[in-house]
Amino acid sequence: MRKKSILYKPIIAVTGSSGKTTTKEMIAAVLKKRWKIFKSPQNRNAVSATKRHAKLLRSAHRAVVLEYGMQYYGNIKRHCHYIRPNIGVITHIGRAHIGNFGGRIQGVAKAKSELIRYMKSTGTLWLNADDQHSKLLRTKGFKGRIVRIGIRNKAVYRASQIHNAKRGMTFRVKLDGKEHRFYIPILGRHNIYNALFAIGIAHRLGFTPKQIQNGLKTYEKPKRRLYVYNLRRGIRIIDDSYSANPDAVKAALDVLSATGKNKKIAVLGSMSELGAYAVKGHKEIGSYAARKNITHIYAIGKHASQIIAGAKQAGFPAQNLHSFVSRAQLHKALARVIQPGTTILVKGSNQMRMNKTVAYLKQIYFKSR
Missing domain, CATH: 3.90.190.20 (Mur ligase, C-terminal domain)
Known part of the structure; x- marks a missing residue:
């Protein structure tokens, strides 16, 4: 099957050692507030699933939000063969599946770097500024834009004033020079990173702070995930x-x-x-x-x-x-x-x-x- 590269709409692919499904769902929760979108269901992130998803894309979809799973070298390359994203998200590089890469974190980073190599070369790559192992990603030669999110380190989209709420987390992010308060209905400081990807991508796509806030509030956390x-x-x-x-x-x-x-x-x-x-x-x-x-x-x-x-x-x-x-x-x-x-x-x-x-x-x- 020939790869689908729909140039006039955002095609967002999320990968990473953890946080893929949550990040994808948060992005989708915001975008669907304004647009008709295609979202890969649940955590169906195998290459075979992406092949099926390619057949389901329609011109009526204003955006596409996908999750790319990876267990071995070549997996993400194959994902991109079927649906080539123009927005790539790598949540972080961790030790999931590290046994398939000789126990080396560098191997995990190399495999995840396939997204950088095979996504649209002039697209936008989103990375975690606080993740030390993301420095191992092969970004050299990428001609597109790299945008970083974070909490501790310098980032374009940075969270501050983080607090535990009754059933979730609150935090602040500066957008267009003004700070805005956000709430996510899920526990865990690590989930703020996932939300920051959604906030940043939606903001770059023209969504207002209010629309982003409302979208994140409607995020439905899946069972068995905190x-x-x-x-x-x-x-x-x-x-x-x-x-x-x-x-x-x-x-x-x-x-x-x-x-x-x-x-x-x-x-x-x-x-x-x-x-x-x-x-x-x-x-x-x-x-x-x-x-x-x-x-x-x-x-x-x-x-x-x-x-x-x-x-x-x-x-x-x-x-x-x-x-x-x-x-x-x-x-x-x-x-x-x-x-x-x-x-x-x-x-x-x-x-x-x-x-x-x-x-x-x-x-x-x-x-x-």
Whole structure:
């Protein structure tokens, strides 16, 4: 099939080690406030999905918003063969699928750089100014415009005055010399980066601050991605069970640490596709959790012992560290420790089926809303 390059409309492709679906959905939530758009559904980001999407594009679509997944070299090149974007977004470069690249972050960056090489050469590339590994991207020779978003470092679109709200985050961004307040209905400082991509792209496409604000408010967060369940007795579950990589797990632990009250429990399943980095990666997660405001760590799966070892080495109280092989044993242990006001984060690779633990907890402490 011949690639589709529709020059008169924005064709936006989002890739990155995490945040792809959220960023795509936020961009779409804003653009559809004014335009009829085509958006790739859910997290369907395989090359085969992009091939199908190419057949669904119509002249009535004022914009196209897509998600490009990547597991190996050549994947993004093939995405661009079917639909060539003129706006490219690389959320950040992390350790997702690093096992497929010899355990080297440089390999991940090289594979993601295919978007830069094969998107429209005079298009606009959006990058994260705060992501140190994005410096490994091969931007040399790109003839288009590069726009950066960020929180800490210098960026064209920069968030400030960040606060946790009841069910989301608030922050400010300067547009056309004037600061504007934004709200996103999802937890996590890392999600502000995703929102900044949506804000910047929509602003460059002529959307007003009010239109962007209204669009972001209507963003519908998908279940199993930092989805919060408020149960009886003040018990709260943060369901982030869809997928896991070291960077995403750290971001989820940040959310638990910042938003949980009283007892805070991290229930962590093993991460997949880390290859030679697996042992080190799981120990890093344990060590990171130990430095957070978290009271208990429960780990399950092939690499549970490494999570526990990392936490113990970092000084986490041994009596609050628990490793399991059996899901039934995990559930029994959780039932014994959960008290009124407890917040529980459930996180792990999709293959770990941590959503079963979420379902168990919801059944025991039935949903109140």
